[in-house]
Amino acid sequence: MLSKKLADEISGQITKEAYSAYLYMSMASYFEVETLPGFAHWMRVQAQEESCHAMIFFNYMADQGQRVTFGAIDAPPFEFSSPLDVFKKTLAHEKIVTKSIYHLAEIAVGEKDFATQKFLDWLISEQVEEEKNASTLIGKLDRIKNSSEGLFMIDAELAARMFVLPAPLTTVP
């Protein structure tokens, strides 16, 4: 049984994950207009993943017999100055999400809620991947500077990203 505090915090996390999907859709839209379809595709997949993260938390609340309190989703940023700017903002956002999930874990540890601690394991590992993806792209974009050729090579690479259903959603709740 989840404490009210954890249930409220997890509801808040669902809103944050929904915001993440919104943020990455805004970035995908920017890349579409910049005629960088590979980058736009990568961000679409990222947005899909974020919706999955929201659903993972939603399913956990359902498993624990808890109603979700849905919060309002803020408007994401609209202005981006370059692909590098986008991925710097992506990394900064993912660091905030990581902190938020650590906060959930701290509460679960404090309450000796072992089920929630175990549930959060996958999400904590996922954040390592999320931050690494953004950092790697920042490194690549930094290296090519303003080379159009380099940008189009990265665009082609990002076009190959496939959406994979996250492991916690592969079993029907």
Ligand code: FEO
């Ligand atoms: Fe759902 Fe990108 O963290």
